[in-house]
Amino acid sequence: MKSLYVVIVGCGRLGSHLANLLSREGHRVVVIDQAGASFGKLSSETFSGFRVQGDASEPAILRKAKIDQADLLITATHADNVNLMVALVAKRVFGVQHVMARVYDPSREQMYHDLGLETVCPTLIAGEAFFKLVYRAIEGGGAVK
């Protein structure tokens, strides 16, 4: 597999986890986060990428992360609108080929699709997982009396 230049926006639990994984796989990773303390979640053993501190909704910060050279961008901040805006700007303005965004609010997910963005919605994924577990419990455990 070819080594990719990946920009990850948001260094929370998800962002840092992805950054550690992708860096270990040999990809060049840049992580952007507003709070410097968040970079503590990056593993000193597996993460060999770069850290940029700042607000990714400011174009200057994206340029600092050399966004125009990125093959892939993942937005994983806690704010849906920030994730959407940064993903849109990366795709339409800086021409990043692959753009993926996390979105919490399922009602916003439709708009992401309308705008041609790939999304992962943890709310829907957790919902489906629980739904399956509930059915398994009912059918297998004789919960219905």
Added chain:
Amino acid sequence: MKVIIIGGGRSLYFLAQTFRKKGHAVTIINRDAAECTKLAQQIDATIVHGDGSDQRILEEAGARAAAVVLAATPSDPDNLIACQLAKTRFTVPRAIALVNDPDNQSIFRQLGIDAISTALTVASLIEQRATLDQVTDLIPAGDGKVTISEVTLTESFSFAGRPVAEIEFPRDALIAVVIRNGETVIPRGDTELRVGDRVLLVTLSDSHERALNILTGE
């Protein structure tokens, strides 16, 4: 017309008042419950408490019937999404974002959203006024490509007493109006310009400085 303003603070309050005084129907969307209560007492407008980048809130605010949506929160991402929704979901004719980071003005425009940066607009107005005392009322028009300014001619204007046609003016500059002793004249080639005249100058931005230099004699 119906105007929806998303945001809060003093300047937005006065902006809403200005629209009201001009006879427009105003709806304000604000996230802060206490500010909403206060606004409802202060201004004759519909106040909606909620997130202006949420489709349901925009719907509740009557976005379908709005002529203008102005998104002016302190968050550029929120403003972008609100405008995007207004445009695509509610087909609002004009969705305008007031951007905080001046860099986002051109970024938003590339994404198809009208954007105004207060910082850029005010800075350029102040810059233009501060450099030339005898030049007033500079209005940038046509996306900043056209500048309209009023210049008072002084002794240093070297074409005083000579007809307009003789002034070696750049191509993209035009003296649109001459104001003399309270009388306004649309000048023709043979109109003479005198010291003390106030002239209304219309230029494209590239020719602006040269035309101004000729009129001010600098």
